[in-house]
Each structure stands twice: as structure tokens, then as C-alpha cells.
Amino acid sequence: MATTPSGTLILYDTTGQWGWLGEQYAMQTANLVSHFGTWKAHPVAAYTAGEMANYKAVVYVGSTYDEQVPTVFLTDVLGGTRPVVWMYDNIWQLTAQSPTFAATYGWNWSQFDFSSVAEVRYKNTSLTRYTPNGSGIMSYASVDTTKATVLAQAVRADGTTFPWALRSNNLTYIGEIPYAYTDATDRYLALSDLFFDVLAPATATRHRALVRIEDVGPDADPAELRTVADYLSSAQVPFTVAVYPRYRDPKGVYNNGTPVDTTLANTPDVVSALKYMVSKGGTLLMHGYTHQYSNVANPYDAVSADDFEFFRAHIDALNNVVYDGPVAEDSQAWAAGRMNSAATAFTAAGLPVPTTFEFPHYAGSAADYAAVRATFTKGYDRRLYFRNQLAGGTVDATKYAGQFFPYPVTDVNGTYLIPENIGNIEPEPFNNHPARLPADLIDAAKRNLVIRDGFASFFYHAYYGKAYLRDTVSGIKKLGYTFVAAGTV
Numbered sequence: 104m105a106t107t108p109s110g111t112l113i114l115y116d117t118t119g120q121w122g123w124l125g126e127q128y129a130m131q132t133a134n135l136v137s138h139f140g141t142w143k144a145h146p147v148a149a150y151t152a153g154e155m156a157n158y159k160a161v162v163y164v165g166s167t168y169d170e171q172v173p174t175v176f177l178t179d180v181l182g183g184t185r186p187v188v189w190m191y192d193n194i195w196q197l198t199a200q201s202p203t204f205a206a207t208y209g210w211n212w213s214q215f216d217f218s219s220v221a222e223v224r225y226k227n228t229s230l231t232r233y234t235p236n237g238s239g240i241m242s243y244a245s246v247d248t249t250k251a252t253v254l255a256q257a258v259r260a261d262g263t264t265f266p267w268a269l270r271s272n273n274l275t276y277i278g279e280i281p282y283a284y285t286d287a288t289d290r291y292l293a294l295s296d297l298f299f300d301v302l303a304p305a306t307a308t309r310h311r312a313l314v315r316i317e318d319v320g321p322d323a324d325p326a327e328l329r330t331v332a333d334y335l336s337s338a339q340v341p342f343t344v345a346v347y348p349r350y351r352d353p354k355g356v357y358n359n360g361t362p363v364d365t366t367l368a369n370t371p372d373v374v375s376a377l378k379y380m381v382s383k384g385g386t387l388l389m390h391g392y393t394h395q396y397s398n399v400a401n402p403y404d405a406v407s408a409d410d411f412e413f414f415r416a417h418i419d420a421l422n423n424v425v426y427d428g429p430v431a432e433d434s435q436a437w438a439a440g441r442m443n444s445a446a447t448a449f450t451a452a453g454l455p456v457p458t459t460f461e462f463p464h465y466a467g468s469a470a471d472y473a474a475v476r477a478t479f480t481k482g483y484d485r486r487l488y489f490r491n492q493l494a495g496g497t498v499d500a501t502k503y504a505g506q507f508f509p510y511p512v513t514d515v516n517g518t519y520l521i522p523e524n525i526g527n528i529e530p531e532p533f534n535n536h537p538a539r540l541p542a543d544l545i546d547a548a549k550r551n552l553v554i555r556d557g558f559a560s561f562f563y564h565a566y567y568g569k570a571y572l573r574d575t576v577s578g579i580k581k582l583g584y585t586f587v588a589a590g591t592v
Contacts, residue, residue, distance in 0.1 A: 108185070110141035111302065112158040114176070116167035116192070117146045123490050123502055128164040128190075130488045130515050131282045131506050135295055136162065137513045139302035144493055150176040155185045160301045165192030166280060172196045183273045186301040190277045194241070208271040209250025215239030216265060222258040223267050223290035226553045230292055232257075233284035240267060241278030255293050268297065275301065282504070287525045287547040295509050296554045306556050312548070312584035313560035313592070314576065315343040315461075315483065316385070317527065318408040320394065321350040321365050325376035327565040332376075334569040336383035338576055341588035343483065344380050345390035345461050345562070348448035350407045353398035357406060367452035374452045386590055388459040388483055392445040395463075396430060413438060414466035414487075424534050426487075428500045429468035438467070438474035459483050459521070459589070465505070469498045472516040483521040483589060486514060509557040511592050521589050523560045524551065528571045541571055545578035552582065558592075559584050 113136070115129035116122065129144045136142050140159075147163060152175035155161045161180075165172075172193050177200040180187050189197070194212055198204040205211040217239045223230045240257050242265050251271035256264040257278070267290065268277045275297065285291040299306050316331055328344075335342050352363040367374050377387065395401065395410040402416040402424055403409045415427040430437075446456045460475045461484040467475075469489050475482060485507045490499035492515055508522045525547035529539045548559035559579050563572050576586070 106157050108157060108159050110143065110158055111136040111139070112155055112161045113142055113144035114147040114150060114161065114163045115144065116165060116170040117148065117494075118170050119167045122167060123499075125164060125166045126490065126492075126494050127488065127502075127504050128166055128280055128282050130493050131504070132162050132164060133493070134488075134506060134508065134512050134514045135298055136302060138508075138510050139298065147172055147176060153179065155179050155187075158185060160186040160188070162188045162190075164190045164280060165194065166190075168192050174200070180274065186273050186275070188275045188277070188297070188301060191238075191241070191280045194276060205245060205247075207250075208274060209247035210266075210269060210271065210276075211244045213242045213244040216242040216257075216259075218259040220257045220259055223255050223293060224258060224264070225255040225267075225290070225293040225296070228550055228553050229258075230290045230550055230553070231286065231288045232290050233286075236284050238279055238283065240265075241276075254297065255290070268293065270300075282506075285507075287507070288550045292509060292551060292553050295557070299555055309556045310552060310554075310582070310584045311558050311592070312579050312586045313343070313521070313523070313558060313589055314340060314572075314586065315345055315388075315523065315560075315562040315589070316380070317345050317562040317564050318347070318390065318394065319344055319373075319377070319565065320347045320407055321367050321370040321373055322363075322407065323373050323376070324566065325372045327568070328373075328376040329379055330569055331563070331565045331572055332380040332383040332385060334573060335385075335576075338573075338586075340576055340586040341384045341386070342380075343459075343589045344377065344385045344387050345483075346377065346387050346449075346454075346457070347390045347392060347394040347407060347463070348445050348452065349393045351393045351395055352406045354405055356404045366448050367454065368448065374454065377454060384588070386459075386588060387449075387454065387457050388461055388589075389442065389445050389449070389457040389479075390461045391463040392441045392448070408463075410463075411466055412441070412463040413468065413471045414464075416464075416466070418534065422534055426466065426503075429470070433468050433470055435470040435473045435477075438471040439478065442474060442478055462486075468500060469516070472518065476517045480519070481521055482518045484523060486516065486518075486520065488515060492516075509551055509554045521560070521592050522558045523562060525559050525561045527562045528564070528567060528575065530567070530571075541574035541578055544575050545582070548579045548584065549582055 116125035255267040257267040355361040401410040460479040490502035
């Protein structure tokens with residue numbers, strides 16, 4: 104009895120000095136395609152004849168130049184029975200397998216173009232590309248537009264263009280790997296949307312927005328919390344409140360050298376404000392326990408909301424925040440203990456224990472992510488992905504990458520993630536990050552409209568008052584987004 108095709112098969116390279124990146128790109132692909140259903144990933148070298156017939160679609164990430172791609176895979180791709188998305192390297196092995204490739208598919212590759220490309224145009228929208236990215240983008244010897252559809256164009260500094268992605272027959276080819284050097288307005292958005300074409304082409308257009316009030320702890324100003332709640336309620340905007348229930352300033356940085364350690368139960372005015380926020384359409388999530396680590400700078404001053412809680416970091420001589428890896432005592436049990444302590448603190452304050460978790464500063468270890476998966480129904484943040492999480496074996500915390508999502512996913516850690524994809528307001532630059540004002544977030548939301556069923560999701564600190572918040576919300580609404588509650592996502 105024939106198997107009904109389902110899910111996505113992800114194939115990746117493993118050889119060479121940078122072979123580990125193949126697994127990293129495969130994880131990021133898996134995260135995105137999880138929005139559409141199940142997936143399986145393994146090295147392309149392990150592909151067996153006819154394997155793709157079991158899947159709705161295939162994604163191959165060619166990250167190692169001239170890695171030997173199995174002939175049986177090339178043959179199956181050319182057989183045309185399943186949609187295939189092919190990124191970057193080794194496309195020359197596919198064309199060599201078919202003497203009539205150019206005639207059949209309507210295009211042929213030429214060589215990598217190493218021009219400065221700062222823009223990719225997709226759906227008449229300008230998406231950004233980090234110009235120091237020196238990997239090159241495939242250019243073409245020929246493109247017959249009666250047979251091949253150019254999906255996006257790479258734009259050189261002089262204004263000339265060449266295809267960034269194209270499709271013909273069953274094959275979608277992307278001339279680079281869009282996971283490198285991404286940000287909220289990046290050509291990564293084009294890839295995120297192109298997966299709809301092969302995995303859910305009938306998806307209706309819909310644009311939703313989310314807002315989260317960030318870093319609310321026992322030290323929060325109740326009046327500021329009530330002000331933003333009143334505004335959001337008046338604008339009919341549901342919202343989430345990210346709460347850490349214990350505030351620590353072990354060195355007295357903000358208290359004239361006298362240490363401070365207090366919980367929500369000891370700050371009833373803050374608890375009252377949180378209950379007021381809930382009455383105005385807010386939902387509480389758990390944003391760690393103390394949002395800081397021990398009594399050491401991590402990386403700033405050991406104060407809650409300033410520092411990381413589940414990951415170590417420092418600031419280097421160039422004023423960059425550098426991730427150092429998991430904390431010394433890290434384990435799933437240790438992380439679960441922090442989360443259980445936070446839950447106890449919520450209960451002691453008379454607040455319900457949240458079912459959604461957000462990592463302080465978006466950083467945790469693989470063990471920490473396992474703790475979240477075991478306790479919470481959802482995450483609402485961006486995550487880090489580590490070497491060997493997919494391939495198996497000992498997780499290597501020294502090799503990792505972060506990823507954001509323009510729509511909900513169930514990531515390789517098994518956690519359903521609510522997206523946050525356009526960042527936050529920061530009126531002043533810090534650690535080599537530029538200031539970001541409402542216009543910047545609105546611009547990111549506008550470019551995210553290329554995602555046919557995507558989100559403009561941001562977070563905001565109540566201590567900035569309501570003016571920036573009002574400008575951001577109204578600007579996003581004018582683009583056609585509808586604000587929804589995170590619990591409905």
C-alpha cells in the first residue's frame with residue numbers, strides 16, 4: 104500500500120571545515136517549515152532512491168562547495184515528482200546530470216557574483232542584505248522567462264539586477280543561503296514566504312500584529328504600567344506582559360550601594376497594577392525568575408532586567424556583547440528549579456502562574472529549552488540553536504546561531520513559539536546597536552507584508568511612556584495589520 108506523502112524532507116551538507124553549518128542551516132529550515140507540518144532532516148549523503156516520494160516537498164541546503172550529492176537524489180529531483188527548494192551550492196551537479204536541463208527548466212547557472220548587494224526585491228518590496236556578506240550570489244548564463252519565473256531580484260550597488268531566486272517546473276532555486284546575517288528587514292523574509300508556495304499555496308493573505316510589554320518586575324512603576332494598559336485598551340489592542348517575579352540588585356547599583364532583593368509578594372502596588380493590566384486585555388507570561396545571574400556582571404551589573412539569567416555574557420573591548428555559553432551550573436534540573444521558583448513567587452503574589460515563557464535577553468542552553476518544553480505550552484521569544492542538536496551527540500554550546508520567525512513555529516526543541524520579529528523601541532544606541540524609533544519598527548512591519556500570513560510582533564518598555572507606543576501601534580495598524588492576543592496565535 105502506497106504511503107501518502109506528508110511533511111518536508113530537509114537535506115544538508117556535512118563535509119569540510121564549515122560542515123557544521125550545514126546542520127545549523129538545516130535546523131533553521133526545519134524551524135520555518137514546521138509552520139506547515141512535520142519534517143525530517145538528515146545529511147544529503149544519506150539520501151536513498153525514491154525517498155522524496157514519502158514527502159510533500161524537499162529542501163536541500165547546499166552549504167559545502169562541491170560536496171558530493173548522491174546521483175539518486177539528482178535523478179529524483181529531475182524526475183519532477185515533488186517540489187524541491189535548492190539553496191546555493193552544487194546546483195552544477197544537478198545540471199550536469201541532465202544534458203537538456205537548460206531547455207527543460209529554462210535557465211542555467213553561470214558563476215557566483217561577488218558584487219556588493221544590499222537589496223533583494225521581492226513582491227515589489229525592497230528587502231535588505233548585509234553588504235559585507237561575501238558569500239556571493241549565483242548568476243546566470245541564461246534565463247528563459249517563458250519557462251522560468253524570476254521570484255526575486257538581487258540589486259547591485261550600480262542598480263543592475265540579476266535573479267536572486269527563480270522557479271521552473273518542480274524546482275525553486277535560491278542563489279545563496281539567506282540564513283546568514285539576517286535582521287528584521289532582511290531577504291530572509293522572502294525565503295520565509297516562498298515556503299508557502301511549495302507547502303501551503305492556498306494560504307489566504309492575513310497580517311496580524313502582537314505587542315508585549317517587557318521587563319516588568321517588582322521594581323516597576325505601577326503608574327507607568329497603568330498608563331500603557333489604558334492606552335492599549337483604548338486602542339482595542341490586546342497585549343502580553345513579560346514578568347519576572349523577583350528583583351535583585353545584589354551590589355546596590357541603583358540603591359546607593361545597599362543590596363536589594365524583593366519579590367512581587369512584597370510589592371502589592373505592582374501586583375495591583377498587573378491585575379489592572381489583565382483587566383485591560385493583558386496576559387502575563389513568565390520572563391525568567393530574576394532576569395539576572397548571581398552577583399556578577401552578566402554582562403552589565405548583576406541587576407534584574409539588565410542582565411542575562413540562563414546564559415553567560417561579557418562586553419568586549421569594542422563594546423560588543425559577547426555570548427560565553429551556559430552558566431556553570433546549567434542543567435535541565437537547574438533551569439526547572441528557576442522556573443519553579445518563579446511559579447511559586449507568582450502564586451505567593453496572588454497571580455496565576457503563566458503558561459508561556461520568555462528567556463531573558465532571548466538566551467538559554469539546550470538543557471534550558473528542554474526545561475521549558477517540559478513545563479510550558481508555549482514560548483514567546485527568539486532562540487539559540489546549537490551544534491549537534493539535530494545531528495545527535497554531545498551538544499556543542501560554542502557553535503550556535505539565533506533565529507527569529509515571522510510566523511509561529513514548533514522549533515527543533517519541540518516548543519511552540521509565538522513570533523517576535525520586528526524588535527523594540529530603543530531611543531539611544533547601545534553596544535553598537537543603533538537607536539530604533541517607531542519609524543524603524545513600522546518600516547520593518549511594512550517589509551514583513553511580503554509574508555502572506557505573517558506577523559509584525561514587537562515589544563515595548565513601559566518606562567518610555569505611551570507616545571512611542573501610540574505611534575508604533577497606529578503606524579502598524581495603518582499598514583493593514585490587526586492586533587491580536589498572543590494566546591490566539
